Amino acid sequence: MFTKFIKRSFQNSLLKQSSEIIGIDLGTTNSCIAIQLSNNQVQVIENSEGFRTTPSIVAFQKDGSHLIGMPAKRQQIVNPESTFFAIKRLMGKKFDDIDVQKDLESFPYKIIKSKNGDAWVQTKENKQYSPQQISAYILMKMKDTAENYLKTSIKNAIITVPAYYNDLQRQATKDAGEIAGLNVQRIINEPTAAALAYGANQSINQKKVVAVYDFGGGTFDISILQINESVFEVKATNGDTNCGGEDIDSLLQNLLLQKFKQEHGIDLKSNKMATQRIRESAEKAKIELSQKSQSEINLPYIYNQVHFSCIIKRNEFEKLIEDLVKKTMNCVQKCIKDSGFQIQNIDEVLLVGGSSRIPIVQKKITEFFQKNPNKSINPDEAVAIGAALQAGVLKGNVQDIILIDVTPLSLGKSIQGDIMSVIIPRNTTVPVSKSKIYTTVKDGQTQIDVIIYQGEREIASKNKEIGRFILDGIPMAPKGLPKIKVTFQIDQNGILHVKALELGTGKKQEIKIQNQGKLSKAEIDKMMQDAEKHKEQDILKQKISSLINKSEGLNYQIDKDLKIHQDRLQSTDINLILQQIDKLKDLISQVQYTDAYLLQLQEQYKITKDSGFLIGKTIYKDFQQQTSNNSKETKN
Numbered sequence: 001m002f003t004k005f006i007k008r009s010f011q012n013s014l015l016k017q018s019s020e021i022i023g024i025d026l027g028t029t030n031s032c033i034a035i036q037l038s039n040n041q042v043q044v045i046e047n048s049e050g051f052r053t054t055p056s057i058v059a060f061q062k063d064g065s066h067l068i069g070m071p072a073k074r075q076q077i078v079n080p081e082s083t084f085f086a087i088k089r090l091m092g093k094k095f096d097d098i099d100v101q102k103d104l105e106s107f108p109y110k111i112i113k114s115k116n117g118d119a120w121v122q123t124k125e126n127k128q129y130s131p132q133q134i135s136a137y138i139l140m141k142m143k144d145t146a147e148n149y150l151k152t153s154i155k156n157a158i159i160t161v162p163a164y165y166n167d168l169q170r171q172a173t174k175d176a177g178e179i180a181g182l183n184v185q186r187i188i189n190e191p192t193a194a195a196l197a198y199g200a201n202q203s204i205n206q207k208k209v210v211a212v213y214d215f216g217g218g219t220f221d222i223s224i225l226q227i228n229e230s231v232f233e234v235k236a237t238n239g240d241t242n243c244g245g246e247d248i249d250s251l252l253q254n255l256l257l258q259k260f261k262q263e264h265g266i267d268l269k270s271n272k273m274a275t276q277r278i279r280e281s282a283e284k285a286k287i288e289l290s291q292k293s294q295s296e297i298n299l300p301y302i303y304n305q306v307h308f309s310c311i312i313k314r315n316e317f318e319k320l321i322e323d324l325v326k327k328t329m330n331c332v333q334k335c336i337k338d339s340g341f342q343i344q345n346i347d348e349v350l351l352v353g354g355s356s357r358i359p360i361v362q363k364k365i366t367e368f369f370q371k372n373p374n375k376s377i378n379p380d381e382a383v384a385i386g387a388a389l390q391a392g393v394l395k396g397n398v399q400d401i402i403l404i405d406v407t408p409l410s411l412g413k414s415i416q417g418d419i420m421s422v423i424i425p426r427n428t429t430v431p432v433s434k435s436k437i438y439t440t441v442k443d444g445q446t447q448i449d450v451i452i453y454q455g456e457r458e459i460a461s462k463n464k465e466i467g468r469f470i471l472d473g474i475p476m477a478p479k480g481l482p483k484i485k486v487t488f489q490i491d492q493n494g495i496l497h498v499k500a501l502e503l504g505t506g507k508k509q510e511i512k513i514q515n516q517g518k519l520s521k522a523e524i525d526k527m528m529q530d531a532e533k534h535k536e537q538d539i540l541k542q543k544i545s546s547l548i549n550k551s552e553g554l555n556y557q558i559d560k561d562l563k564i565h566q567d568r569l570q571s572t573d574i575n576l577i578l579q580q581i582d583k584l585k586d587l588i589s590q591v592q593y594t595d596a597y598l599l600q601l602q603e604q605y606k607i608t609k610d611s612g613f614l615i616g617k618t619i620y621k622d623f624q625q626q627t628s629n630n631s632k633e634t635k636n
Helices: 002-017 070-074 098-106 131-150 167-179 190-200 245-264 272-288 314-320 322-339 359-369 382-395 521-533 535-568 571-589 595-635
Strands: 021-025 030-036 042-044 058-060 066-068 110-113 119-122 156-161 183-189 208-215 220-228 231-240 294-303 306-313 348-352 402-406 411-415 419-424 432-438 448-454 464-471 484-490 496-502 507-510
Touching: 021 131, 021 190, 021 382, 030 131, 030 382, 042 382, 058 070, 058 131, 066 070, 066 131, 066 535, 070 535, 098 110, 098 245, 119 131, 131 156, 131 167, 156 167, 156 190, 156 382, 167 183, 167 464, 183 190, 183 382, 183 402, 190 208, 190 220, 190 231, 190 348, 190 382, 190 402, 208 322, 208 359, 220 322, 231 322, 245 272, 245 294, 245 306, 245 314, 245 322, 272 294, 306 314, 314 322, 322 359, 348 359, 348 382, 411 484, 419 432, 419 484, 464 496, 535 571, 535 595, 571 595
Parallel strands: 021 156, 156 183, 208 348, 231 402
Antiparallel strands: 021 030, 030 042, 058 066, 110 119, 208 220, 220 231, 294 306, 411 419, 411 448, 432 484, 448 464, 484 496, 496 507
16 A cells, blocks of 8 residues: 555656656657557657658758758768768767677768767768767657647657667667757666557456567567566566667668679779668668568669669578578577576567568567467557556556566676676666675775676676776775775666765765766757757758658649640640749759748749649539530430
8 A cells, every 4th residue: 555655656746747758769760759648548649741650860951950750861862971870879889889880881971989989970061960969859850749749848758778778878868868858757678668568458367478579770679578467577688789670771782782793893882872772772672572572673873874773582681681680589599598488488479670570580480489479569669659658657647557677788897807796687677776895905095996887798898888986085904904885776767876885984975977978968958059059940941841842742743644634735724834833843953941932932832733723624624515515415
């Protein structure tokens, strides 16, 4: 009873802060947003283009303005060096990271080393952005989408991350939310969110063990959960933060570049525009090969007057991605071992992420688990839906769901001899607080340099360094005499906090993680100001870009109708229509991102559209005349 009172008090305190909390799946390839409605149903919200997912792409123009989502994707081929996709792969990573170096080879945009060694990106105009900033633009788009739908201001959000994200990557995601003007109430793991979405549609009256196989655009996660009525308990998790659809695209891209070079003797790798066209074709082929036995690639004028065409067969594709699929299955085996369950104990296997649709992936899963995977949840939307359900828990709308998650990797510190001293082992339930006692290694030592690592290697420096702190003020004494209690605490977001206590004197020390990858408050504030400063210009740019797309579609349709029905039209009408089409074309070719240009384009769009009605009027008039003639003939 007391526990329920505490839980209700906590939920009510959150409710006073905000009436709405949105759930955001910040994906590598696409992002999705969902909200829990007043009737407790969860609604995935469509963006301004009418799609339920938004490409996680941000493009910058020469004037510094930017496009987000589908408008950015549409111009990707002509602006490859300033169009940033798969930015999630760089979150919380150093430039020298081996995975970042691999992406350097296949990504058309420039990845640079920032002053503190982090991986940042740079536009063609040499403007530099952190991955947090680029992610913040995507989150702003999600926030705007929710606000347009709900007709209210949104401040609070739950954002999902890969289960195998380390502390730096989680903190970077939280920073991105802050830059976007969001108060990140929780960061939850993607497979866990997907399991919540699954559980919401099931009537689970007995214990059920569920494996969530999450093969997304840039990352892979596997989690084993035990669901007992409304309690969702993660037993183990494993994964790879650089294994996903983007890696498959890169493999196909390299294969196509190799085929072109063999056929024409030309290396296209240095040609950014051609490489981007190849990459887009690779992505389309990947999707097509999930439905068909082969995919035909046709790229006219890929290099000067040279055309490129080839056929990729499914068996060739499956051979190409064999190692990637095997890598995911190795993670699955480790996760099941860590969970304490046997394969036969797994009741359901849930598929999440676009890459889980690939037939060879589903075949391997079926063979391994000896059962067909459960496809009852939408792999593109399940994570956002789960995040929205967790938002409902925080708001107090959902009373029954209890979520128990784990930390994916061990946390510890280095001790003498570069040995990893684990304080919190992997797959420990979070939130959690654990402590260990340490001492000095030299006589008269008054401070200790502590390096914090995350990973599973016995040698500390072979793991991921996530922060450092200096504990000073230790009384001078012979080595081994001072006793320092170091406490690691992981909060509900999976983010680490460290504190220490010198036991001999009772002196407390606050430990600050000097995480070079974390943005300072001043940096976050500046980024928020920059985003707000350019917001109006960016909205104007998106309106104009959207209208240009509509205008091009209108011209195409009128021109097509004109060719079909020109014999029925008067020459004066034909000339008038062609004249308005040309005027609209000219206006499109002289694009300016100003309010005056938008008004001019809106006016010309309407005039051109009205001129196109002349075709319909003529057809309708002819039809009426024909009907009238037929009627007269019948009477006679």
